[in-house]
Amino acid sequence: MNLTRQHALELDARDPLAHARDRFAIPDGVIYLDGNSLGCLPKNVAQRVAAAVEDEWGMGLIRSWNTAGWYTAPQRVGAKIAKLIGAAADEVIVTDSTSVGLFKILAAALRMRPDRKTILGITGDFPTDAYIASGVAKLTGTTFKRVGDRDLGAIDATTAVVSLTHVNYKTGFIHDMRAITEAAHAAGALIVWDLSHSAGVLPLELAKLNADFAVGCGYKYLNGGPGAPAYVFVAKRHHDTFDHPLTGWLGHIDPFAFADDYKHAKGMDKLLTGTPPILSLTALDAALDAFDGIDLHQLRTKVEGLTSLFVALADERLMRHGFTLASPRDAHQRGAVVSLAHAEGYAIMQALIAHGLIGDFRAPDIVRFGFSPLTTRFADVFDAACIIDELMTGRAWDTPEFKSRKAVT
Ligand SMILES: Cc1ncc(COP(=O)(O)O)c(C=O)c1O
Numbered sequence: 082m083n084l085t086r087q088h089a090l091e092l093d094a095r096d097p098l099a100h101a102r103d104r105f106a107i108p109d110g111v112i113y114l115d116g117n118s119l120g121c122l123p124k125n126v127a128q129r130v131a132a133a134v135e136d137e138w139g140m141g142l143i144r145s146w147n148t149a150g151w152y153t154a155p156q157r158v159g160a161k162i163a164k165l166i167g168a169a170a171d172e173v174i175v176t177d178s179t180s181v182g183l184f185k186i187l188a189a190a191l192r193m194r195p196d197r198k199t200i201l202g203i204t205g206d207f208p209t210d211a212y213i214a215s216g217v218a219k220l221t222g223t224t225f226k227r228v229g230d231r232d233l234g235a236i237d238a239t240t241a242v243v244s245l246t247h248v249n250y251k252t253g254f255i256h257d258m259r260a261i262t263e264a265a266h267a268a269g270a271l272i273v274w275d276l277s278h279s280a281g282v283l284p285l286e287l288a289k290l291n292a293d294f295a296v297g298c299g300y301k302y303l304n305g306g307p308g309a310p311a312y313v314f315v316a317k318r319h320h321d322t323f324d325h326p327l328t329g330w331l332g333h334i335d336p337f338a339f340a341d342d343y344k345h346a347k348g349m350d351k352l353l354t355g356t357p358p359i360l361s362l363t364a365l366d367a368a369l370d371a372f373d374g375i376d377l378h379q380l381r382t383k384v385e386g387l388t389s390l391f392v393a394l395a396d397e398r399l400m401r402h403g404f405t406l407a408s409p410r411d412a413h414q415r416g417a418v419v420s421l422a423h424a425e426g427y428a429i430m431q432a433l434i435a436h437g438l439i440g441d442f443r444a445p446d447i448v449r450f451g452f453s454p455l456t457t458r459f460a461d462v463f464d465a466a467c468i469i470d471e472l473m474t475g476r477a478w479d480t481p482e483f484k485s486r487k488a489v490t
Pocket residue numbers: 178179180181207209210246250275277278298311
């Protein structure tokens with residue numbers, strides 16, 4: 082690979098998605114490689130949220146539930162996300178956080194396999210997935226069992242549901258969605274995919290692959306803003322049969338009848354629990370317009386190009402500083418994250434942030450860079466590698482200030 086800045090600029094000039102960056106407000110002087118944690122701000126969001134606050138809330142007041150589309154926002158925003166994950170518009174709804182959505186879905190899946198007693202997950206997944214699975218298991222008298230991510234032969238006749246993240250949060254490793262879904266089904270189990278690090282980065286075909294359930298974050302690659310609500314997918318074939326225990330009033334078939342007894346709504350609407358966070362939903366709704374006209378296959382190609390360039394630059398300039406590659410070397414097995422392991426990872430990332438290169442740190446030793454394809458340029462990748470190289474050469478990270486731990490890493 083030709084590893085000059087000129088080459089990176091040429092890649093940018095040939096990038097069919099280069100125009101998309103202009104849809105975002107990105108601060109000058111910052112190279113932002115953390116869209117895997119919190120996506121950049123799309124330019125249309127501030128105005129849209131301001132209108133929701135000033136006009137819809139301020140002037141419309143309670144009337145806006147009917148007149149401003151608030152009541153149907155979970156379904157409307159779900160339909161936008163459906164296009165990114167290969168689902169039908171009425172198979173996705175936006176509600177709660179990913180953690181809460183996962184709770185509902187795991188409980189629903191267990192109810193659909195009452196004679197089976199195991200939730201099967203994998204080690205090394207994002208902690209909330211395991212914490213929620215343990216909590217659901219405790220509540221339902223079932224077992225949460227974790228196996229290594231290459232040991233999914235462990236799916237057997239006792240497995241009610243297999244639950245895992247498609248793209249690993251720490252390494253970017255992509256699991257084989259087709260093979261694992263088929264293995265779960267062959268054993269009579271259901272499957273739940275966490276798509277938090279997949280949607281908005283690569284094309285997904287949930288319906289084609291016959292997936293049962295999925296959940297995912299709104300604030301990462303979908304750019305919905307801090308604490309944006311999450312989405313849930315349920316395959317249409319399960320819409321009549323699934324139900325879950327968080328039976329709040331908005332999941333009732335007729336919430337405004339104020340009936341004493343719960344009777345669930347049809348289809349995805351039964352996944353609603355309480356009043357949705359309308360201002361956050363508004364932000365996510367507007368943010369998703371950044372994907373208008375974006376070819377998801379081009380998105381994938383760009384992710385492979387950006388991450389491959391970074392890996393090549395890391396090999397050339399960074400490994401000599403004590404880093405090792407913690408992500409797959411094969412671009413086909415990698416999402417939009419490249420992680421480097423280093424014993425001083427925390428201080429290094431703090432120093433990089435102070436120098437305008439924003440990534441994040443994941444304990445115990447991972448320096449993580451996310452190459453969000455709508456906002457990252459190839460020249461950013463080149464410049465990022467130069468900044469890291471320079472900072473390591475000058476040991477700029479080696480100060481008490483950068484070693485003192487903050488609450489959020
Ligand atoms: C794979 C994965 N799932 C779930 C979550 C957490 O989602 P939430 O905060 O919406 O519950 C994260 C957060 O980083 C994540 O990486």
